[in-house]
Amino acid sequence: MFKKRDIIPRTGPTMQSLSWQEQLAQAIRQPNDLLEYVGLMAGSIGYSHKAIAQFPIRVPHVFANRIKQNDPNDPILRQVFPYIDEDHEVSGYIKDPLAESGVQPVKGLLQKYESRVLSITTAACAIHCRYCFRRHFPYQESTASSQHWKTAIEYIRADKSIHEVILSGGDPLTLSDRRLTEICSALASIKHIKRIRFHTRLPIVLPDRINSTLLKILTDTDKSIVFVIHSNHANELDDDVSTSISLLQRFGILVLNQSVLLKGVNDTVTSLINLSERLVENNVVPYYLHLLDPVAGAAHYETSTEHAIALINEMQASVSGYLVPKLVREEIDGTSKTLI
Ligand code: SF4
Structure with missing residues (x-):
């Protein structure tokens, strides 16, 4: 074979x-x-x-x-x-656990919290994480692809309370350089936008994506660029990942990490401390630790909230405060993430 x-x-x-x-x-x-x-x-x-x-x-x-x-x-x-x-079908585990279909003012834009919007730029990811809360997301109806992008940009331009645009998906770094240039240039032309934030796993799962062409696109805009990467375990962070992260940082890009607490992956205090230590070695802030979103098909990754709190308490007792991520849950009607 x-x-x-x-x-x-x-x-x-x-x-x-x-x-x-x-x-x-x-x-x-x-x-x-x-x-x-x-x-x-x-x-x-x-x-x-x-x-x-x-x-x-x-x-x-x-x-x-x-x-x-x-x-x-x-x-x-x-x-x-x-x-x-x-x-296994598990009660409470559903296709749209965050009810995202109800918070789209225009196609491809999600507006849940004040002062920022999230753009679903693409359905594509470089990796398929089995616990992903968007694994059933109706991307065909809800992506700000080229033809819907104009409407999305007009919406952002008209609302001066929006200061930050989060490029998400899917993973925005799977887009071509040409498409990313279009997106960044359009956002750069809007005065009230201060920051462009990328939610991406590519610096971790495909570090070669962080190349000179991409860095030029990112730094050609006068907006601040923030990368929220997504790593759940220290073993993901090898030398190639370190190189991709340090390239971003060398170009003035703030890099934060968010993780998901996953049974059998990182649900021990040793594992979480090792991850934070490795992130901080790379000058990355271990920012959020999310409780699992109850998406259909992912119930086997669930850990109890009590166990999550115990882990965070143990971390707090053992390491410096900046190594302890904020334990959060995303809620349907929340005005921000809920701190546990
Ligand atoms: S990279 Fe992000 S959006 Fe893509 S499958 Fe993984 S968690 Fe989901």
């Missing part, structure tokens, strides 16, 4: 010589390919056919390289493998 690892080594020059687009195109898309890539037998972990038909598997090789070989409980593998548990 054809195996991607026959042509792509786990590390080495082959991957380095591929562009970020080529790396994305070659991402692992089959559960058994992923198992074999990490030294496990095909079929050794049961997976949900139904779940991958709805939300396919996607894992770039550079990210899969950080999964320990022969370890079915690896915390990175656990974030991306479509376990059979995804088939």
